[in-house]
Amino acid sequence: MAVYEHTYRRYTGAVTPQWTRFLVVARYIFKDVFQSKLLVFFFALCFAFPLACIVTIWIGNSEIVEILETGAIDALDIDAAIFKAFMWVQGGCAFFLTLLVGPGLISRDLANNGLPLYLCRPISRAEYVLGKISVLAILLSSITWMPGFLLYALQSHLDKDNWMTENLGVLTGMFVGFWVTILVLALLILALSAWLKWRPVAAFMMVMIFLTGSFISLVLNGLFRTDWGHITNPFQLFSIVWSSLLGTEIPAGPPVPLAWLGLAALAGFSLLMLHAKIRAYEVVR
Amino acid sequence: MDPVIELDGLSVHFGAVKALQNLKGAFSGRAIGLLGPNGAGKTTLIHTLLGFHKPATGTARVFGNDVRRQDKAARALIGYMPERDSFIAGMTAVRFIRMMAELSGVPAAHALERAHEALFYVGLGESRYRKLEEYSQGMKQRAKLAQALVHGPRLLFLDEATNGLDPPARERMIELIREIRDTDEVHVVLSSHLLGDVEECCEDVMILKEGEIVYHCNLEEERRANRKFLELELSGSSDDYIQAVRGLGCECAPHTKRRLKMVLPPEMEIRELYRLAAEKQIEIRHLDYKKDSLQDIFLKAMNGVPANSQQSGATEGSHGGL
Numbered sequence: 001m002a003v004y005e006h007t008y009r010r011y012t013g014a015v016t017p018q019w020t021r022f023l024v025v026a027r028y029i030f031k032d033v034f035q036s037k038l039l040v041f042f043f044a045l046c047f048a049f050p051l052a053c054i055v056t057i058w059i060g061n062s063e064i065v066e067i068l069e070t071g072a073i074d075a076l077d078i079d080a081a082i083f084k085a086f087m088w089v090q091g092g093c094a095f096f097l098t099l100l101v102g103p104g105l106i107s108r109d110l111a112n113n114g115l116p117l118y119l120c121r122p123i124s125r126a127e128y129v130l131g132k133i134s135v136l137a138i139l140l141s142s143i144t145w146m147p148g149f150l151l152y153a154l155q156s157h158l159d160k161d162n163w164m165t166e167n168l169g170v171l172t173g174m175f176v177g178f179w180v181t182i183l184v185l186a187l188l189i190l191a192l193s194a195w196l197k198w199r200p201v202a203a204f205m206m207v208m209i210f211l212t213g214s215f216i217s218l219v220l221n222g223l224f225r226t227d228w229g230h231i232t233n234p235f236q237l238f239s240i241v242w243s244s245l246l247g248t249e250i251p252a253g254p255p256v257p258l259a260w261l262g263l264a265a266l267a268g269f270s271l272l273m274l275h276a277k278i279r280a281y282e283v284v285r
Numbered sequence: 286m287d288p289v290i291e292l293d294g295l296s297v298h299f300g301a302v303k304a305l306q307n308l309k310g311a312f313s314g315r316a317i318g319l320l321g322p323n324g325a326g327k328t329t330l331i332h333t334l335l336g337f338h339k340p341a342t343g344t345a346r347v348f349g350n351d352v353r354r355q356d357k358a359a360r361a362l363i364g365y366m367p368e369r370d371s372f373i374a375g376m377t378a379v380r381f382i383r384m385m386a387e388l389s390g391v392p393a394a395h396a397l398e399r400a401h402e403a404l405f406y407v408g409l410g411e412s413r414y415r416k417l418e419e420y421s422q423g424m425k426q427r428a429k430l431a432q433a434l435v436h437g438p439r440l441l442f443l444d445e446a447t448n449g450l451d452p453p454a455r456e457r458m459i460e461l462i463r464e465i466r467d468t469d470e471v472h473v474v475l476s477s478h479l480l481g482d483v484e485e486c487c488e489d490v491m492i493l494k495e496g497e498i499v500y501h502c503n504l505e506e507e508r509r510a511n512r513k514f515l516e517l518e519l520s521g522s523s524d525d526y527i528q529a530v531r532g533l534g535c536e537c538a539p540h541t542k543r544r545l546k547m548v549l550p551p552e553m554e555i556r557e558l559y560r561l562a563a564e565k566q567i568e569i570r571h572l573d574y575k576k577d578s579l580q581d582i583f584l585k586a587m588n589g590v591p592a593n594s595q596q597s598g599a600t601e602g603s604h605g606g607l
Contacts, residue, residue, distance in 0.1 A: 008406060010470045011399060011437030015390030018357065024387045032375065112418075113371040117432060120335050120365035121388045122357035280337040 025131025061158035102189030173245030294343030318483030321493035364438035389436035423454035500586035
């Protein structure tokens with residue numbers, strides 16, 4: 001029977017497992033995300049530095065370069081510091097990719113009262129947010145720890161010594177550090193997306209939170225002649241946490257546990273904002 | 286019939302505001318009209334049944350599923366058409382409806398087929414590839430109905446389904462609701478402040494006032510009950526006539542010499558009165574047979590006049606209608 005001749009009938013077939021429902025949310029967003037040419041271009045650009053790193057690692061392990069004895073080999077020592085630089089560049093890319101993708105993730109649903117349509121189905125508020133976060137998590141993972149793992153694998157393969165076992169901390173540090181970054185960025189932009197329906201404003205606010213935090217940290221450090229002012233600077237907090245995870249020199253700022261606490265507070269505050277806003281009904285006060 | 290909705294002392298509070306108070310009852314009607322003035326608690330009741338609000342006291346069950354503890358199981362059986370405009374901008378209707386079906390657990394391939402079906406069913410087949418924000422108000426309402434139906438729910442909540450529709454669009458929507466009701470595959474709960482909508486679509490009516498169920502009845506039974514009461518004006522001597530109608534089991538009370546008030550037995554038809562009048566050569570000049578309209582029932586409920594159906598709140602347990 002043709003589709004248009006069907007009358008109402010109940011669906012009696014098999015249903016998908018409950019735990020996969022949040023992926024439906026993510027899958028539909030992905031299709032929209034990659035319709036933006038700007039985003040596709042930027043996403044491709046995010047792989048430029050990992051490619052440069054691959055070349056660097058190859059050169060660093062190349063016998064030809066070694067034979068030339070240019071002295072460049074020493075400068076190209078592949079160690080935790082190189083991976084920290086990688087984290088800085090790719091972390092920056094993740095920040096800008098979040099600005100491009102994140103602001104519309106929830107605001108689009110809220111703008112036209114779409115939330116009740118999600119939440120009147122067998123999907124919880126947490127699963128809805130998980131679906132939205134997974135969009136950013138997948139995108140950001142593909143430009144952060146995934147290429148990082150590739151670099152680590154390449155260096156481990158090319159280096160004939162015990163580089164892999166000696167630098168296992170780099171692998172775990174990079175993985176944990178990037179996931180901390182992804183979660184904090186994703187939660188923050190989702191919270192802003194939930195509260196600010198106009199996308200450019202949400203993106204602007206995200207930038208302002210980071211810039212204002214940096215500015216306040218400078219003022220506090222200057223006023224009180226301390227380094228603890230960096231507690232308000234998310235960039236510095238990331239840097240401290242990454243350094244501690246990679247085992248490199250820890251930059252000036254509050255102690256490592258406090259830096260963790262600062263990032264946790266930012267993520268916690270974002271969660272609270274999401275909790276207050278992600279509701280199937282509008283709270284009229 | 287197993288109850289569709291069970292309310293067991295259900296109360297919902299928003300701070301100091303008591304939105305719903307001690308609602309009780311088991312409802313199994315095919316089409317239930319939820320009536321009440323603005324702020325009576327109609328939407329709050331629907332939201333609570335969808336698990337959006339946590340009950341302050343009591344419980345509610347949908348097809349036996351507790352709306353708090355088994356909220357997902359309950360919601361899997363429900364389709365919901367919200368009152369306000371609800372859609373996701375930038376999506377075509379068919380993509381939107383398909384996504385909603387998938388969120389309800391319909392596999393992707395089936396979801397696409399059902400999305401097309403649902404859109405054809407509500408009359409949006411030709412415009413299913415248009416973006417939702419380009420739809421007119423009537424089309425948006427029908428798209429909302431399609432998303433509520435797409436996963437084949439057993440219970441459909443329609444919150445002010447005819448809001449903002451012009452008369453032809455309203456007529457089409459009412460027709461659709463009746464059609465859905467008559468499939469016998471789905472129970473419909475229609476929340477509205479438009480009595481006409483409820484009267485045209487629903488068999489049962491629940492009237493809410495200030496968060497309490499003040500009245501519930503089966504409309505048809507209510508009408509049948511009211512058929513008994515008549516007022517007649519006769520010409521000529523009415524004594525023989527009164528005796529004759531009493532002989533048929535009517536209760537008869539002469540108001541004046543020519544005016545009578547009577548209560549007919551349930552099985553007796555009004556034409557019997559005319560037949561008797563012809564036999565006794567009496568002319569019936571005026572017969573006032575006033576059937577209670579839903580408006581009368583509603584006004585009685587609002588004014589707190591007890592009607593001859595079950596009074597809510599006190600009624601517990603399952604019964605045929607509401």
